[in-house]
Amino acid sequence: MGVIEYLSGIGGVDEGTRGTVVNHRMREVTELVAEDGTWDESLAVEVRTLFDSLAPEWTATRDHPMRNAPLLDALERGAVEGHIVLELGAGTCISARDLVARYDRLLAADLSWGMLSHAVAGAPPLICADGSALPLADGTLDVLILQNMFLFAAEVDRCLAVGGCVVWVNSRGPETPIHLSCDAVVTALEVATGIGWRAVTSTVGEATWAVVRRAVA
Numbered sequence: 571m572g573v574i575e576y577l578s579g580i581g582g583v584d585e586g587t588r589g590t591v592v593n594h595r596m597r598e599v600t601e602l603v604a605e606d607g608t609w610d611e612s613l614a615v616e617v618r619t620l621f622d623s624l625a626p627e628w629t630a631t632r633d634h635p636m637r638n639a640p641l642l643d644a645l646e647r648g649a650v651e652g653h654i655v656l657e658l659g660a661g662t663c664i665s666a667r668d669l670v671a672r673y674d675r676l677l678a679a680d681l682s683w684g685m686l687s688h689a690v691a692g693a694p695p696l697i698c699a700d701g702s703a704l705p706l707a708d709g710t711l712d713v714l715i716l717q718n719m720f721l722f723a724a725e726v727d728r729c730l731a732v733g734g735c736v737v738w739v740n741s742r743g744p745e746t747p748i749h750l751s752c753d754a755v756v757t758a759l760e761v762a763t764g765i766g767w768r769a770v771t772s773t774v775g776e777a778t779w780a781v782v783r784r785a786v787a
């Protein structure tokens with residue numbers, strides 16, 4: 571059973587005015603992917619089609635000044651270090667854009683070309699790829715950022731370097747359509763890999779975050 575350290579929550583501006591309502595189908599897919607590794611071409615088409623359709627409004631409905639406070643807090647209080655960083659499921663890069671100056675090598679990947687084609691100015695290099703099978707060598711990533719994104723646990727483990735970490739953020743906490751608790755993230759990684767994982771977790775306003783590492787680097 572993974573060890574989870576809970577840090578005090580801090581205040582923040584909530585995202586309650588944002589346009590999206592909870593999408594129960596995406597929650598269902600989130601749990602299928604994390605718990606069973608379920609993913610196939612028909613799911614990929616379903617998810618890509620949904621996010622292609624949301625892409626034109628994504629930035630306008632989400633890019634507010636405090637949007638990245640939870641992610642930045644996770645990087646600071648989660649003691650995240652590293653040089654080679656991927657945000658997977660980066661959407662229109664409203665978060666990745668704010669990390670470009672912070673890392674030597676930052677990439678943003680997404681399944682939806684619609685999302686990437688609406689990427690904001692200042693986005694890092696973009697990759698259109700499926701997170702279930704990333705075009706990366708084993709052990710490449712120091713940091714893998716998954717914000718409101720599915721957890722492909724076995725692929726995460728394959729791509730993470732020794733000592734690397736996953737940064738998991740849900741912008742609206744449990745109200746986020748694509749949400750897993752910290753406990754569920756750790757459990758999914760442990761089931762997929764057969765080794766122990768540990769996490770530090772906290773909240774910023776309604777958002778939740780977790781930084782998750784292998785228990786033994």
Ligand SMILES: C[S@@+](CC[C@H](N)C(=O)[O-])C[C@H]1O[C@@H](n2cnc3c(N)ncnc32)[C@H](O)[C@@H]1O
Nearest residue numbers: 621659660661680681682685699700701717718
């Ligand atoms: C809820 S959006 C979050 C976007 C961004 N992280 C944000 O918080 O603004 C989920 C994103 O994950 C992408 N996505 C879903 N499944 C994926 C997969 N298998 N591989 C890569 N990206 C995927 C979607 O296309 C979408 O852009």
